[in-house]
Amino acid sequence: MAEAAGLPRTVGLLGAGVIGAGWAARFLLHGVDVRLFDPDPEAERKVGEVLDNARRALRRLTLAPIPAEGGLTLVSSPEETVAGCDFVIESAPEREQLKRELLSAVDGVVGPDVVIASSTSGLLPSRLQQDMRHPERMLVGHPFNPVYLLPLVEVCAGQRTSPEAVERAAAVYSALGMSPLIVRKEIDGFIADRLLEALWREALWLVNDDVATVSEVDDAVRLGAGLRWAAMGTFQSYRIAGGEDGMRHFLAQFGPALEWPWTKLTDVPELTDELLDRIVAQSDEQADGMGVREMERLRDDCLVAVLQALRTQGVGAGAVLARHERALLGGVAKRDGGAEDDEGRPLHRARVQPEWVDYNGHAHESRYLQVFGDATDGLLRRLGVDAAYLDGGHSFFTVETHLSHLGEASAGDDLAVTTQVLAADEKRLHVFHRMTGGDGEVLATAEQMLLHVDTGVGRAAPADGEVLARARGLAARHATLPLPHRAGRSIGMARPASA
Amino acid sequence: MAEAAGLPRTVGLLGAGVIGAGWAARFLLHGVDVRLFDPDPEAERKVGEVLDNARRALRRLTLAPIPAEGGLTLVSSPEETVAGCDFVIESAPEREQLKRELLSAVDGVVGPDVVIASSTSGLLPSRLQQDMRHPERMLVGHPFNPVYLLPLVEVCAGQRTSPEAVERAAAVYSALGMSPLIVRKEIDGFIADRLLEALWREALWLVNDDVATVSEVDDAVRLGAGLRWAAMGTFQSYRIAGGEDGMRHFLAQFGPALEWPWTKLTDVPELTDELLDRIVAQSDEQADGMGVREMERLRDDCLVAVLQALRTQGVGAGAVLARHERALLGGVAKRDGGAEDDEGRPLHRARVQPEWVDYNGHAHESRYLQVFGDATDGLLRRLGVDAAYLDGGHSFFTVETHLSHLGEASAGDDLAVTTQVLAADEKRLHVFHRMTGGDGEVLATAEQMLLHVDTGVGRAAPADGEVLARARGLAARHATLPLPHRAGRSIGMARPASA
Numbered sequence: 001m002a003e004a005a006g007l008p009r010t011v012g013l014l015g016a017g018v019i020g021a022g023w024a025a026r027f028l029l030h031g032v033d034v035r036l037f038d039p040d041p042e043a044e045r046k047v048g049e050v051l052d053n054a055r056r057a058l059r060r061l062t063l064a065p066i067p068a069e070g071g072l073t074l075v076s077s078p079e080e081t082v083a084g085c086d087f088v089i090e091s092a093p094e095r096e097q098l099k100r101e102l103l104s105a106v107d108g109v110v111g112p113d114v115v116i117a118s119s120t121s122g123l124l125p126s127r128l129q130q131d132m133r134h135p136e137r138m139l140v141g142h143p144f145n146p147v148y149l150l151p152l153v154e155v156c157a158g159q160r161t162s163p164e165a166v167e168r169a170a171a172v173y174s175a176l177g178m179s180p181l182i183v184r185k186e187i188d189g190f191i192a193d194r195l196l197e198a199l200w201r202e203a204l205w206l207v208n209d210d211v212a213t214v215s216e217v218d219d220a221v222r223l224g225a226g227l228r229w230a231a232m233g234t235f236q237s238y239r240i241a242g243g244e245d246g247m248r249h250f251l252a253q254f255g256p257a258l259e260w261p262w263t264k265l266t267d268v269p270e271l272t273d274e275l276l277d278r279i280v281a282q283s284d285e286q287a288d289g290m291g292v293r294e295m296e297r298l299r300d301d302c303l304v305a306v307l308q309a310l311r312t313q314g315v316g317a318g319a320v321l322a323r324h325e326r327a328l329l330g331g332v333a334k335r336d337g338g339a340e341d342d343e344g345r346p347l348h349r350a351r352v353q354p355e356w357v358d359y360n361g362h363a364h365e366s367r368y369l370q371v372f373g374d375a376t377d378g379l380l381r382r383l384g385v386d387a388a389y390l391d392g393g394h395s396f397f398t399v400e401t402h403l404s405h406l407g408e409a410s411a412g413d414d415l416a417v418t419t420q421v422l423a424a425d426e427k428r429l430h431v432f433h434r435m436t437g438g439d440g441e442v443l444a445t446a447e448q449m450l451l452h453v454d455t456g457v458g459r460a461a462p463a464d465g466e467v468l469a470r471a472r473g474l475a476a477r478h479a480t481l482p483l484p485h486r487a488g489r490s491i492g493m494a495r496p497a498s499a
Numbered sequence: 500m501a502e503a504a505g506l507p508r509t510v511g512l513l514g515a516g517v518i519g520a521g522w523a524a525r526f527l528l529h530g531v532d533v534r535l536f537d538p539d540p541e542a543e544r545k546v547g548e549v550l551d552n553a554r555r556a557l558r559r560l561t562l563a564p565i566p567a568e569g570g571l572t573l574v575s576s577p578e579e580t581v582a583g584c585d586f587v588i589e590s591a592p593e594r595e596q597l598k599r600e601l602l603s604a605v606d607g608v609v610g611p612d613v614v615i616a617s618s619t620s621g622l623l624p625s626r627l628q629q630d631m632r633h634p635e636r637m638l639v640g641h642p643f644n645p646v647y648l649l650p651l652v653e654v655c656a657g658q659r660t661s662p663e664a665v666e667r668a669a670a671v672y673s674a675l676g677m678s679p680l681i682v683r684k685e686i687d688g689f690i691a692d693r694l695l696e697a698l699w700r701e702a703l704w705l706v707n708d709d710v711a712t713v714s715e716v717d718d719a720v721r722l723g724a725g726l727r728w729a730a731m732g733t734f735q736s737y738r739i740a741g742g743e744d745g746m747r748h749f750l751a752q753f754g755p756a757l758e759w760p761w762t763k764l765t766d767v768p769e770l771t772d773e774l775l776d777r778i779v780a781q782s783d784e785q786a787d788g789m790g791v792r793e794m795e796r797l798r799d800d801c802l803v804a805v806l807q808a809l810r811t812q813g814v815g816a817g818a819v820l821a822r823h824e825r826a827l828l829g830g831v832a833k834r835d836g837g838a839e840d841d842e843g844r845p846l847h848r849a850r851v852q853p854e855w856v857d858y859n860g861h862a863h864e865s866r867y868l869q870v871f872g873d874a875t876d877g878l879l880r881r882l883g884v885d886a887a888y889l890d891g892g893h894s895f896f897t898v899e900t901h902l903s904h905l906g907e908a909s910a911g912d913d914l915a916v917t918t919q920v921l922a923a924d925e926k927r928l929h930v931f932h933r934m935t936g937g938d939g940e941v942l943a944t945a946e947q948m949l950l951h952v953d954t955g956v957g958r959a960a961p962a963d964g965e966v967l968a969r970a971r972g973l974a975a976r977h978a979t980l981p982l983p984h985r986a987g988r989s990i991g992m993a994r995p996a997s998a
Contacts, residue, residue: 018742151723212683218731220653224691233719235713247783313804397859491948
């Protein structure tokens with residue numbers, strides 16, 4: 001699978017900080033073996049904790065089939081890291097000399113066709129590759145934290161980098177579900193970090209000048225423009241803000257503000273001890289006792305939910321996720337071929353979407369019926385009710401449903417529906433659905449009666465021969481299963497005496 | 500409702516650009532009457548279009564009960580706008596002199612206790628209030644586009660603004676579901692726009708220097724840090740990026756980068772004709788023929804999805820939304836108060852939305868249950884199940900539903916639901932709903948059994964005395980009605996012999 005999808009078989013990672021550990025998680029969870037070096041004696045524990053969080057996030061992110069995890073090997077020197085690797089990533093601290101030494105060390109021991117990428121946030125690849133014997137295979141691949149969830153990776157070539165190396169690196173990142181952004185002009189900070197730095201410096205000024213606390217700055221971002229930035233970025237948001245006259249009008253309207261003192265761009269606040277202490281204290285207060293792993297999980301849950309939200313719109317990071325899921329599914333469809341479903345295997349799977357949740361904190365009752373309706377549609381497709389059948393003026397309509405709620409489904413829960421055909425005749429189809437949650441608990445059941453209709457005249461009519469034969473066949477096979485004890489049930493309670 | 504929830508009865512709006520029209524939509528959809536002035540002859544059409552998009556977004560955003568829309572009146576002068584208003588908002592273009600003139604004009608004709616808020620993105624309230632006779636009621640309330648979806652509003656007092664005015668404005672914004680951020684130090688650009696301006700200036704430089712196109716800049720934001728900003732803002736994201744050692748480690752690690760040329764903060768790019776043309780052309784290419792209303796809808800759908808995603812995590816803008824939904828639930832209970840409905844009057848009305856329609860050309864079966872569920876919620880509110888009751892750890896959960904489909908509902912159809920309480924005891928509520936279409940034909944019925952639960956322990960528990968008394972009273976009154984002939988019904992059909 002790894003090779004087929006453009007992934008390396010084994011990746012060598014130099015550095016296991018927040019970024020290096022994130023890379024390890026993304027590769028491992030895509031089935032790639034990882035060899036890792038970091039002088040930190042606690043590296044193994046830290047990587048393990050990040051990996052736990054990454055597994056948890058990925059399970060929530062997608063229903064697409066994830067390959068079996070790769071193997072993780074911790075080694076004790078940079079040279080050992082890269083043995084047998086066909087892709088190398090350096091994620092050491094942002095010190096040019098340190099990075100140059102590491103890159104030279106691995107340059108000497110790994111085949112000249114193996115790409116070596118640096119995760120630097122803004123150092124120039126032309127400088128980083130200076131001491132290398134094979135600088136043409138060196139480039140920058142700058143990811144964003146958490147690396148296992150955010151799709152952006154900036155790819156920047158140095159003066160001596162070959163186009164083949166850029167192409168190979170971009171293919172690897174795409175196979176990991178990321179979206180490589182090729183930085184065409186080599187500049188300090190590339191593209192994203194220039195934007196982040198500008199905002200960050202201004203944020204530091206606001207705290208330095210006691211205009212706002214770190215918590216107020218965060219709210220100013222996340223309750224306003226941050227929501228737009230997640231969806232559309234800055235230019236497209238402003239285009240819309242320009243109204244019917246679009247971008248030109250926006251620029252005309254807000255152009256003058258560029259001349260006004262609306263940012264403190266001319267200088268950089270000095271990180272004095274006093275300012276450091278203030279930021280740290282405010283940040284501690286904001287964290288309210290939450291440890292970093294816990295906060296990472298909250299962040300990941302938010303990111304997963306936002307990515308899934310954008311996927312429903314096919315926009316931005318959501319579009320990247322959808323593409324990646326299709327690629328993962330394609331791999332499986334090829335593996336599973338024409339496998340036929342039987343009554344033991346769920347006819348339909350779904351995940352509780354955030355918008356399904358009502359004020360009681362779990363899915364609204366109508367959403368259970370939506371999922372059961374989708375399961376019925378799955379059954380009908382298996383009986384041969386396809387687009388041509390519908391176009392021919394025939395369909396099944398539900399005439400009665402008896403729903404029983406036995407448990408609660410919360411946002412993110414995985415649901416599976418199994419379906420038993422209780423009876424079928426020329427015009428009727430009697431089915432019983434069971435919905436289970438991730439742990440196999442039955443959350444709800446639905447008994448349904450469907451009527452076969454001629455949609456042209458809007459009346460019941462016999463089903464076509466082949467559909468009917470399949471329905472009867474399934475009913476006969478399912479008759480060997482016990483009758484569900486909730487089938488045929490009615491709702492009852494003693495009425496009060498008339499007032 | 501309007502008064503009870505801290506909302507004005509009537510709001511006067513000066514200016515119907517993107518921001519003014521957004522304010523109009525947010526107030527109207529919260530049941531507040533709006534009087535609006537804008538010299539643009541096309542103002543009415545434009546506001547109508549924004550309002551259409553806002554209605555659509557709000558319907559998707561929440562299942563909470565939305566009050567009946569306020570009335571919109573367009574007038575022909577600033578003075579007419581504010582007649583009878585108890586809150587005024589100025590959203591004119593960002594020209595200090597123009598704003599001062601408008602503010603003075605309304606200052607002269609509206610009672611001195613009425614708050615007048617300016618939507619300015621960064622002009623100082625102390626300067627804007629200079630010519631006013633009653634400057635103490637003037638302040639800045641700076642919202643973000645789209646005003647009807649983003650919760651952030653910066654509240655900034657001028658030197659002569661009274662604390663009461665700030666308090667009143669914050670109460671109004673909160674009642675609109677927004678989250679007022681009090682700007683404690685009056686500075687140009689307040690808090691949010693300083694951050695936005697810093698990023699925006701850097702973005703302009705990147706395009707000016709041909710480092711990136713507008714589309715590449717947008718991707719650099721929305722595929723990376725933009726996702727984090729939506730969830731957590733900048734400081735909290737960096738705290739996590741600091742790993743186990745948190746904020747101090749992050750500052751130590753990236754502090755040096757502040758000295759490096761990672762932004763172009765020292766200067767402002769000149770908006771030459773050439774740069775303007777380039778940005779406009781790249782923006783047009785990015786838009787790919789999509790008109791502004793269409794793009795607004797896509798943006799709104801993304802924002803709705805992101806807000807709902809964050810609501811599942813109780814974080815940032817999602818927490819604001821959840822709070823507001825609770826308030827809306829409470830507001831309705833209060834509004835409906837003791838007004839006892841009788842069995843002849845529909846408990847709930849709805850209109851079939853286009854997105855409810857499935858491949859059979861009428862509403863999906865789950866949408867009938869959605870409408871019946873809303874009718875049940877209406878009944879529960881009438882019994883006294885309000886936000887306080889829910890917060891107290893009690894609610895009713897549906898445990899069984901028997902749905903019968905007798906007709907079909909198509910997009911645009913008006914639906915009405917009448918409800919009969921068949922029985923009620925300490926823990927159970929047995930109801931029967933009938934849904935009729937515009938011509939009175941019964942389209943569907945639903946028999947439901949609800950269980951009263953202690954949501955803290957997740958078990959059935961007796962209802963509170965007053966709620967129980969109301970439920971029993973209604974059941975006794977409804978016992979005089981005939982028992983619906985579909986009540987107590989079960990689904991049945993002969994099973995085939997085992998295969």
